[in-house]
Amino acid sequence: MKFIHEDFLLQTKFAEELYHTYAKNQPIIDYHNHLSPKDIAEDTVFENLTKVWVDGDHYKWRAMRTLGIDERFITGEASDKEKFLKWAKTVPFTLRNPLYHWTHLELARYFDIHDFLNDITAESIYDFTKEKLSSKPYSCQNLLKMVNTEIICTTEDPTDDLKYHREIANSDFGVKVSTSFRPDKSIAILDDNYNNYIDSLARTVDKEINTFTDLCNALYSRITFFDANGCKLSDHGLNQIYFETYTRGEVESIFKKKRYKQPITNNEAIKFQTAILIFLGKTYHEFGWVQQFHLGALRNNNQRMHKILGPDTGWDSIGDYPQAQSLSKFLNALDANNKLTKTILYNLNPADNEVFASMIGNFNDGSIKGKVQLGSGWWFLDQKDGMTKQLNALSNMGLISCFVGMLTDSRSFLSFPRHEYFRRVLCNILGNEIESGELPNDMNLIGKLVSNICYNNAKEYFNL
Template sequence: MQTFIEEDFLLKGETAKKLYHDYAKDLPIIDFHNHLVPEELLTDRSFSNLTDVWLGGDHYKWRAMRTHGVEESLISGSADPKAKFDAWADTVPNLIGNPLYHWTHLELSRYFDINSLLNNQTKDDIYEKTAEMLSSGGVTTHSVLKKSRVEFLGTTDDPADPLDTHRKLQQADVPFTAAPSFRADQAIHPEKPTFLSWVEKLGNIQQKPIETYDDFLEALSERIDAFDAAGCRASDHGINRMFYKETGDREAAALFSRRLYGGVLNEEEAEKLKTHTMLFLGEKYAEKGWAMQLHIGPLRNNYTKKFHEIGADSGFDSIGDAPVAEPLAALLDRLASKEALPKTVLFTLNPRDNPVLAAMAGNYQEGGIPGKVQFGTAWWHNDHEAGMIDQMTALASIGVIRHFIGMLTDSRSVLSMSRHEYFRRLLSSLIGGWVDDGKAPNDEALLKEYIEGICYKNAKAYFNLT
């Protein structure tokens, strides 16, 4: 059977079709947050089979396969690549209603010109055809990015990364621009067992031992300078539970020193130290003109046995429900009151908090930067049709969707660039539906501004991509 991914897929109504085909479809892509590997971007990595590019580290697919009853050896284990692919092909027909069903067939269509449904009857032909295209060099990292019209990629990089690959990318003849993003999660989690080893690693990259809190902040500041020189446009923080508890310089230094030399911090003390560090970082980001991305709300590593067997980011994370409004407001207010609030993008994993973050963003807007504080796109467990529509509806209802910076993949797979098409089709249907329902004017020039801005131009301006 032929796929359902046709020309007007997800486009409801004539206005939606016009907005997508005339204005959204062929725009370049600004993928400002992803987890692509810089070395693969530099070397134009090729893949030997579809299992490598599809199932290697994709915890979205891993969760679905486990739910379908697939054995772990065929998911994250050492089974033969074809056997893993067959297990995925057996899973896919059960996923109608899940975005993986759409994404799987969209990727097959866009990058391999395969328009058949993936199932047990078609899996062998699809595996063989894609393997031939991949092994012959017909589909590589660069070819996918070029075909998708990707203009900018913001990867996710640890502050202790030496950035050698990104410096090479700056000089390389590649069909896109790539820049690191400053992912400082380790810096704001002194309670974690890995904190001390990471502090040592940070000192090593700067060739200076970290013996005091001032040394720590100086090392972070110097890494920010290094990232900025490598083209960085944004930081990123994964925050499981939003925090804010003020302390002074002296207490923060004492808490850091105690932790550095093997002491334990209680929950309140850890929050004081991470708040003090976060405020320092926020000011530095503002000085550089970066955007500060806050990804708030996952409940991580819930299946502890599997976490210890397989590791983090393997499909055992879900949606948290910790309070967010008061600590987030306190953090943003402290920075804004010091005139040190950077451009900020707020993401929530709990859709309950969509109106909370949409309203929160409106508190801290300032002249000169349209949409300085953004309510970011639907993320992770909300990265589907209903989730995207809910996020955009909340933003439009409470804030100003005209200045929305739009979609990102947050993905480890280069094939995920097709999700920008998915988003653009949904955006066109949302706005086109407002027009068809008489809720917005059928003003073609105005609608063109909305679509082109949200899909491309707003992000390009927001991240200073000239």
């Protein structure tokens, strides 16, 4: 039997029926990823598996480093083929890591390859896929169509001109490509490059930004621009939600100090960050957007390697920040004025699963189905165990029936079988509970739940 067979991960006949009848053929709405809109607009054709699959994938890079592979074959000057051969050598050592499943699932779905990837099969797989990838049927746009993608949302900074999104919107590409607004750099006032970024934002809006009011006006202008170009989501990657009481005068003074390159304290930074988040949250509500918060990463831990390679190269981990109190105060400050928009909270620390799952219930006020969501397992938690724990926490503390499902959060055009992986995990959990008698043997009822989580809830929630 093939390793990636039609009932992969499905342990009961009920799981099999749920997956094949209600999950498998649902279109994909990937509402958060980091794909390149330029590659989509230009319909890039990748030269080989290294270009489309290994380059930029810090999951793979961390595994290769752990095995003792020199950086030359990871981010260095080695050839594409040499890098792929080193990755292939690593794969057999990834047993029980999600990389092993993802690797073989992606080879099967995109290339119909069912051989195990290792140092023996590596060269033939590299050559076989290189021939396919160099052809038009494997261009970026066709890779998205191949897995039944309906909508994707990339992630852009407020200074982005959305040129490629406009090009895609005016093309005959059948997949809707939207964006999400990521203003993290405008919030990170303690960053050494903060003033340079504010200068860049000022050039984008063609107005000076000397005061906090100027900053808010600039961000409002960019939100208006993004909205006019089809954006309906924002996203924030923060250690934690910031909350400290402040006055407008204090925040104006803090921002002015930063612009004059004067030092500010941590407490002043938190006051400023609170103020800008509250402003953004109210603005998202005005525009009817969904706001997303990815919380809990401890980034750039290895300073030596960060200086050499920069961010997003594999030196991040799970943080253990206190989350509950400031998150509650932030959501409450928006809700108190009825300015809390649809909100998705993603936690990176599994110890916070129940904290976040119970938090969302505080602000689901009956106005919108699933208004405040516990987001899917992401980054270190977007694997079988992490997905299962997230689904269980949400089920125990809230209503899994309102869940908007999976996303890739990926930079890779070959990552979309993660939706299939999630759907199989979901159906297996439910199928096992039907078999054990914990859920009723009612395929119409449970099947509707599956279809909603895989597609319908997201379709309704995001209104893209």
